[in-house]
Amino acid sequence: MSLLDFFRLSKPKTAEIAKERLQILVAHQRVERNRPSYLPQLQQELLEVVRKYVNVDQEAISVKFEQDDNQETLELNIVLPEFQSETEEVKDEQVNI
C-alpha cells in the first residue's frame, strides 16, 4: 500500500466534509543521527509557503513532530478557510483600493 492509498482510505467522515483541509507530512529517514534536525525550521518555511496560497490563522494549524532512532516525522494539519469568506476578502480589498 502506498502513502497515496493511505490518504485515499483516510477520507473525512460526512460530518467533517464541510471544511477544507490541507495536510502536510514530512518524513526524514536519517543515516547520521548526530546532525541537528532541520525539520522544525523547515516547518516554519513550509507554513510561510502555504500562507501564500491560503489565508490561515495560527490556531487553524496543528503540528506534530516525532523522532526515533532513524526517522523524524513532521505532520501539519491545517483547516482552511471556506471559499466564500476568501472571495469576500478579495471584494473588500478591491473596495479599499
Add this chain to the structure above:
Amino acid sequence: MSLLDFFRLSKPKTAEIAKERLQILVAHQRVERNRPSYLPQLQQELLEVVRKYVNVDQEAISVKFEQDDNQETLELNIVLPEFQSETEEVKDEQVNI
C-alpha cells in the same frame, strides 16, 4: 492508525538504509471542486524550501500527483546526498577562501 504510524510501519528495508530520504506528502481535501488547484505550484515552492537545507539534484526527486472528486494528493520523494560528500563540499569551500 495515524499517518505518523504509517510512516513508522513503512521504514526502509535493510538494503535501503544507507541512503537518507526525505518524503513530503501534501493532501488537500477540497469542498469547492471548480477552483484551480494550487498544488502543482506549491510543489515547486516546497522544493525550493527543501533545497535551502539539502543539496538535491532534480533527478533525485520523484513526484506523484493524484486527484479525485474531493481530494488531491502530492507526494515528493527525495533521495538526499550522503553526509560525507556534504562535509567534503564544505572543506572545498574553505580551501577556496
